[in-house]
Amino acid sequence: MTTFAIAPVTDSIKAALQHKIDYKTKPLGALGQLERLALQIGCIQQTLTPALHQPAMVVFAGDHGVAHEGVSPFPQEVTYQMVFNFLQGGAAINVFARQNGMNIKVVDAGVNFDFNQHPGLVHAKVAMGTKSFLHEPAMTTAQCETAIERGAAIVKTLHDEGCNVIGFGEMGIANTSAAAVIMSLLCDIPLEQCIGRGTGLDDEGLIRKKVILAEAMIRHNRIDRTPLNILSTFGGFEIAMMCGAMLQAAASGMIILADGFITTAALLVASKINAHVLDYTVFTHQSNEQGHRLMLSHLKAVPLLDLGMRLGEGTGAAVAYPVIQAAVNFLNEMASFESAGVSNKA
Structure with missing residues (x-):
């Protein structure tokens, strides 16, 4: 498998950044999480004047064989139908990405459907969906490595084109099932605490899942x-x-915007491969899907938002993007006590 050379984010500029933050025209700590965020982004970019360039949202779509076992109230074909919705600009992620000037890429990672060429679709299909892990492994090791490498290549291209801040989203009927098992095994948390209602299971459906x-x-x-x-x-x-994609983003020094339950499960795997990926990650929101809070706790993560969202698609990352912009903007544009001629505390 490809190895990712991810440099840990150093503290070499941290003191200077903290001084700049503290001497803005405000009481110490008055901008709360924005101050923590500005410090993190400045350290990632190793500069007192960080900048966000060509923000991108990449939505990966794939089908799961376990969907046929009755773990979701929606049929598998919703995955490819939602991909068409993304391509037509009609999904929630399209709305929020447009609102915030974020470039959106839709990736066919392994949807059980043959798409024609489309300028908005990245064709990276590994296979026509995974196998049902109730009966056999979802994919071969070779397929898994291929998927990892293709995700990395997509991000490398975006970085080479000038993107330095990237959010990730997903679409795949039954992918909360995959994420729940991954979480249970990697976090050593009882499975029952990791399983939620996904796309809206009733009580009977939840028991079956x-x-x-x-x-x-x-x-x-x-x-x-x-x-x-x-x-x-x-x-x-x-x-x-x-x-x-996340491992490559960190290796490229990009800011990673982690979305909800499934995206964080992917990050969880990435962090077990190389823990330094977390240095580059901003946790944008806490999903309302059961398990996400515990997963964030395992990663010692403090999410920016908690809006009761559980849609996926990268919507939490896109909605949080103006907060990330605000952190960078106050650091770069807000006056200091000295420049504004404002008296600091005695």
């Missing part, structure tokens, strides 16, 4: 629990591709 995922974990309980094995056994092509 828990039974099926528990059976799947028993079936594969002898696998070597490396991040790559867990990802290939239970993951989706969109999750694996996001994992590679």
Whole structure:
């Protein structure tokens, strides 16, 4: 598998950044999380005047064989139908990306549908969806590595074109099931605490989902629990591709905007491959999907927003983008006590 050379973000400029933040015309700490965010972004870019260039949202789509086991109230064909919605500009992520001037890329990572050429679609399909992990591994190790490498290549191209801040989203019926099992195994959290209602399961459906995922974990309980094995056994092509994309983004020194439950599961895998990826990550929101709060806690992450969202697609990252802009703008444009001629405290 491709190895990713991710430099840890150093503290060499941290003191100077903190001084600049503290001497803006405000009481110490008065801008709350914006101050923490400005400090993080300045350290990532190693500058007192950080800048956000060509922000991008990349939405990876893939189908899951386990969808046929009744773990979702929606049929599998919704995945490809939603891809068409993305391409036509009609989904929530399109609305929020347009609002915030973010370039959007839609990636066919492994949808069970043959798409024609479309200028808005990146064709990176590994296969026509994964296998059902209730019966066999979702994908082969080779397929998993291919997905990781293709995700990395997509991000490398964006970086080469000038993008330095990137958000990730996903679409894939039943991908909350994949994310829940990945979370349980990598965080060592009981499966039941990781499983939520996904796209809106009723109580009976939720019980069925828990039974099926528990059976799947028993079936594969002898696998070597490396991040790559867990990802290939239970993951989706969109999750694996996001994992590679995030690792490449960090290796390129980009700011990563993590979205909700599934995206954070991909980040979780990436962090077990190379922990330095977290240095570059801004956690944009806390999903209302059960399990996300515990996953964020495992990663020691403080999300920017908690709006009760659980849509996926990267919507939380896109909605939070103006907050990231605000952190950079106050650092660059707000007057200091000295420049404004304002008396500081005695």
